[in-house]
Amino acid sequence: MGECHYLEGNYTAQKRINFLKPLINFVGIEKERLHAKWVSSAQASELVNDITNFIDDLREMGPSPLKSKINPDSIKTDRYKP
């Protein structure tokens, strides 16, 4: 961290990730689906491990809820009317 070509770029990215994780979790998309890690060009094996683990985690979680089709008929329009 901090050794970004664009100075503070990776800190900025990290903050964004820190914000997005709980937010997507709140709308029901598992926060584990968003993953960020900083590796340097010298940490090849770390990168490979990390990606492999991430893919394994994703497989375990199954398809994203965003992929599921929403049936328009299931929407209850009356319940939320004021």
Next chain:
Amino acid sequence: MQFIHPIQEIVRTGVFICHCGSNIAGIVDCRSLTKYCLTLPGVVHATDNLYTCSEAGIRQIMEAIKNNDLNRVVVASCSPRTHQPLFQSACKEAGLNPYLFEMVNIREQCSWVHAKDLEGANKKSRDLVRMGVAKASFLKPMIEIESSLVPAALVIGGGVAGLSAATAMAGMGLRVFLVEKEPQPGGLLNNLYSLASEYQQPCVHHLSEPEYQSSCTLQHFSSEHQSSVRHYIDDLIKQTETNPDITVYTSSQILSVTGYIGNFEFIAKRDIKRDAVQNNIEHVAVQNRSQDIVARNNVIAKADIESYLKENTERIRQKVGCIIVATGAVPYQPDKEFGYNGSTVITQMELERSFLDNTFKSDRVVMIQCVGSRTSGREYCSKICCMTAVKNAMVIKQKKPDSEIHILYRDMQMYGVENEKMLWDARGAGIRFYVYNEKEPPVVENGVVGFYDPLMGEFKQISCDLTVLSTPLTPSKESGCLAKIMKLPVDHDGFFLEAHAKLRPLDFSADGIFVCGSARYPATSMEARAEGLGAASRAASVLFRERLVKSAIVAKIDSETCVMCEDCLKICPFEAITRNPEKMVCQINPILCKGCGCCAAACPSQSVTLAGFEHQQLFAQIRAIN
């Protein structure tokens, strides 16, 4: 999938798939990928070749551009990091704007990482090429940014690094301004008696046996060397001061620096009175006077200081193209650590002073290393104190061959062939070395140094008439101020931080500003000189250009939609964005912008676009995934 094409022109994309020998073709089916490309919207030409980067491959691109009237080129091959400039120049040569080129990496990202998954690698390469083609459709021709430059340089700091840089640049015919805060240039070298290099023997391998024998004795150190450091620095100062291309401002401090590479402007203030006063006593009087003023009533004092400053200071304002920061460092002054008292327990700097004054009288000396460094609060190794200690021990040995010298160390930092040799010579000359533990540091009391020797497993006591503490070089306060004025990065120890330790060791991440000498990290005079010369050539590589040309990949703010919320301004790591309250907009200085895109991501109204990575282009690329 839907692509929207720019209305004004019909996109004619040419795609070139590189086999990279068997690097790509061994995994990815380049033939079918080429066929697939022809089905993509906008693609009128697609071909694959063995090495696109070869002369034949480049020629193929150029011919294809002419024959097929291509207005977009996509190359799917290796990393843009290495080959994008080559392909771009090919486009340029064929009459196509180089920014209408897009590169897709199907080697690292497909054939190499997915070597075990043929189907996946093929699918991914189709996806990536499709994304590249989608983005290429929205690329716009761009012109590189040019700016003029002032062929002059500012050197801040007149130590050995700064003087070396200044003379080197002046020697190349550049105009140089040197700003030194002291009345006299020379820096720390002014206080030194001798340099370690004077005690370093030529490397053993180059000497015949008899020469080696003789070099091992201390006899050849004649008394001449005492003035050699003085001679060395005086020579350097003389070179600087007599050079008509160098203007030296002594007793001066930088007040502000504005501008960007090629066009900096600095303002410095010069204390004329202090500069004129060479006599030390008068000097003190001047300082006292200013202190008196401060001590008086606040309101009056302010006016007084102002008038005092008005009378005695001069403002310097100059334009330069590059800046070299050579502000150096200051030795750490211990505060009663290890019984420091300034008379029987002194620092290495004070020891050198006593050599110079000829007041050195001791016979039994103990030196303690790592005083105030490599401990909590100052964790770095100052790197030069070990050789200073060994060098000074040698000086004492030479002055008084019968003297007893003990050096207590934690680790000896004697890097390099010459230093290692000097250490062995010192051992040969009878200087004793003891290791001590950080957790059980030596105790200095009434001329006796007691410490635990972990090698022998026992407590030792050495009586001595002088204890010398080896203290580290630390960043000066002025460096900290300068870092704030110039918005330069410093590391956690307070030293200036270079852009990249290995790739750009003398550059700052801001263009046109360079660093050398102990300002970056404690350095020997040799290193400082080498870095000074290096920084000079880095600056010269900029200053000898006629015009500065900069990549067109910079961000731009649409002043029609910007509402000056300053989100972009706050996030810009390069201070490239300023506000224009009159028009209620923020503006980007394209010279300072490095094209990182933080502002484009931050802007809630998408008023900021990064050329070459416009929202439209990126969204087209993302949409093409599905």
Next chain:
Amino acid sequence: MIEHVKTIAKQLLESGQITGFLSLKKEHGQIGPHLFQSVDQLDYLCLGDTTGTENRESSTEERYSGTVESKPEIETNRASGKQENQSGAGKSRYPLNKILVRISRNYPSDCFGILVRGCDERGLKRLFALNQLDPDKVVRVGIACPQDLADECECLEPWPDKWVNDTEKTDGSEKEKIDGTEKSDKAPHEPVRQKLPCESVARLESLEARDRFDWWMEHFARCIKCYGCRDICPMCFCKECSLQDDNLVRTGEIPPEYPVFHLARAVHMAERCIDCGLCSEACPAAIPLRTLYKKAGDIMSNESGVRPGYSDLTPSDIGNLPQTGEY
């Protein structure tokens, strides 16, 4: 209370300190925003109550003693539900800040007075920090919200820094009247502060992720992409909106593309949302947007220790502010 506000507004207008007083106006039983530019118009000034300005002496006490116990109703965020006799601050709210931004863009040299509730003031502070308004050109006249509205909003601070209340005598010095009373004065009917986390947020968080997803999808599926949430939002001051970028959000789709549309807005709201809840009130599909933005605010305050609008921020200490770009 309303008389105090009117007096203050009158003094401000008469002294020429302000060009106009932006507040609510009630005419023919209808409430709407209005810029009062002359003193004689002030008769029509109202504080957001839906009934007459008469009988205020009797109604105030009744309301504050009676409604403190009322429970928050999350899914009925609509303000117009209850008809109460009240002369204090009513429940009708308008994005006065947004109107003020519009006005001051056209008349940058004029100074305006504005009626502020807690949320309005938070909004003003953020707008000051974001250079959309000049703090020297705005005079705030604060009012506190009624307890039932505060409960409905789950508002953390349903009062501005300084607000007018009934305990103060109209014949006090001019300055005092303008400043109103410090909230630390423990005014008799200071509304009760809501605790964190808000019930609406906490209730959702107790659900399983998949249920939460379905819950939100049900809501978002009703979206008709009317941009009502954005148009009412006092913090949406951009001249061009990202949500209307054809490349970011696909055109011609209802409900709009999920999650881009709603989450992009939530991200943009992260640093700005001052939790006024007008978006939820305005939404014709009754999507509980406020709950989403409340959560965004919670994350923000966890990450940076700052909740937008809750601490006094001026352009000078903007360096300490979390930035949208960073979140």
